Amino acid sequence: MTPRSCSVANALEIVGERWSLLALREVFFGNTRFDQIAANTGVSRDVLAARLKKLVTAGVLEKVQYSTHPPRHEYHLTESGRALHNVLLMLKEWGDQYVTEEPLPLVYEHSCGNVLEPRVVCASCGEEASLESLTRAPASAAS
């Protein structure tokens, strides 16, 4: 059988390799330079160079020059890249709840003043999109 065609698989083609999401985490934290990303993630420099190149060609990051003479650049998020924040948020939430022991290294505060506890909801009705509340519909098949 041929593997299932699926947006999860497509997404993982781009950001599913080791270090890609951690590099993106650093960019979300404002650490947009090569050495900062390398230091904060622990990725080896050659792999980081390869990952950044891939993320740039995939349109998730873009290289922005911040100094012409010693030519230096930072990596900035594109719209596509910013949209990945939700993925990192849910991954962090899962890690907080089921993996990380004890004191959470980081919490987010939402603009409402509370500590963020993220929930995934249906945009139409606002109710939680729990596993049980969902049914798979065969995309474009008329019933």
Next chain:
Amino acid sequence: MTPRSCSVANALEIVGERWSLLALREVFFGNTRFDQIAANTGVSRDVLAARLKKLVTAGVLEKVQYSTHPPRHEYHLTESGRALHNVLLMLKEWGDQYVTEEPLPLVYEHSCGNVLEPRVVCASCGEEASLESLTRAPASAAS
């Protein structure tokens, strides 16, 4: 510098390897047996065996025997595993919007009757948890 301690990194230690999330996708789809997962994802059998073993020891999946005499088992989601559904949902959403071309292979219908368009919101106020609405707070620091 030592790499940042972070729940995203911890989460990726468990589910960040290639094929782990795709294997879990299949289990969410109800394909809980080895050969089904192998066929639908395209992962090689030895890697799948290693990933499943890791997910079981990490408490994301559990082996459930469904036949004693030819001893056969299925892989079932634990609570921790079910909690990963949100991550897959957001990854699928990002893939749908920024990676997959053309007709989406799969859509979910929410119990409210509409096609699911997932949003991440703050549990306290219900407002969207957009990138701009969040500030990092230093975890356990008393203000």
Next chain:
DNA sequence: CCTCCTAAGTTGGCTTTCCAAACCCACCGT
């Protein structure tokens, strides 16, 4: 001028994973 320093990678050498195909074992139906 000579040397050291920083940023952003490259390069070389070694180790680990990955993958495909073959093999294995226990059972089942015929």
Next chain:
DNA sequence: ACGGTGGGTTTGGAAAGCCAACTTAGGAGG
């Protein structure tokens, strides 16, 4: 006894990953 199925393990070569050292291109200090 013979082939088929389910759930893996083994094997051997290809690919990717890791680390340390090197490079390039321009400063800064002396």
